[in-house]
Amino acid sequence: MSRAALAAVATETKHTEIRKVSLPEVKSDTGILKIEIVGVCGTDVAYYENLKAPMILGHHVVGYIDEVGELASKRWGVKQGDRVVMEEYIPCGQCEMCRTGYYRLCSNTNPRENGIRYGATPIAVEPSLYGGFSQYLYLHPNAVLHKIPSHVPDVEAALALPLSNGFEWMRIVGGIGPGQVVVIQGPGQQGLACALAAKASGAETVIMTGRNSSSERLKLALELGADYTVNVSSENLVDRVSEITNGKMADLVIDVTSGGTDPVVSSLEAAKTGGTVLLGAAKYKRFNDFDLDIIYNKTLTVKGVRGHSYKSVQMAVDFIASGKFPLAMMNSHNFKLSDTDLALRTAAGETDPSRLLVTVSPWL
Structure with a gap:
């Protein structure tokens, strides 16, 4: 029997509902991430308030490799059980922008150009699990990820992006x-x-x-x-x-x-x-x-200025892992998956104008 993930699917403007979404079969160049925590970003709020198509929002994703294909394991340098931070970008890897290190500007990862990106891809695009407000995330062959040590608190790891x-x-x-x-x-x-x-x-x-x-x-x-x-x-x-x-x-x-x-x-x-x-x-x-x-x-x-590079994400991961700064104080709210609507409204400033980093933990 195929496994399924519980996910908070944004079905219409300012509304999500919990649905079961089937996990895809893992191929040699793909994988599945078990999501530990996801930060709520202003971009998530913007999509939530002006939804164009049903999707799973959330792209500041931290999790553990649940399954990974042989080729993907070699390409990413990860194995089952490794803890990683995801980038939202899913670039083509071949265009001029990708080849020169600006993959964040690749048209293949630009939702405005019908590209796919974590937290901004309609569920109609199979296998649907492209958002962080879910128990599991599909690891696309072109996904970009970074290992992060296990000693880092989850709310601090969510600050990587x-x-x-x-x-x-x-x-x-x-x-x-x-x-x-x-x-x-x-x-x-x-x-x-x-x-x-x-x-x-x-x-x-x-x-x-x-x-x-x-x-x-x-x-x-x-x-x-x-x-x-x-x-x-x-x-x-x-x-x-x-x-x-x-x-x-x-x-x-x-x-x-x-x-x-x-x-x-x-x-x-x-x-x-x-x-x-x-x-x-x-x-x-x-x-x-x-x-x-x-x-x-x-x-x-x-x-x-817009977005980040691979180098700057790695700088952030190393900075967080050093433990030299009291980063946990930046997290003001953490919600369970069923409260994703409240998390998004909180991040938008509707319930607490002094909110800081808002997160969702799908397994609470």
């Missing part, structure tokens, strides 16, 4: 190193990850910004290593950065707020001449009456 973005944007893209000043706009998952990565990369001064509604997160940023916080609801960011840096301003500013024009403008203003501004918020609108001269006059580098 958010932290990988921090390392990608701060260290690999931003080139942050000793003696530099970083301003991070937005104290959510991504902002806190950037603060941790910036300090781990040697930044001398990390300044986190937020609003009145983010007061608890600003406190957490200080506990995680940020040097200063700025409440932009009551303080002028540019004045405070000038005061903190004795007029030097920031080497790098990143915007990971919920989007909009104001954080972008203040980011450009807070950067030093010759500095870098990274745009990492997902919902930018068209700018009207925006003076581009500031970019020219200050010879700024302005760049959009």
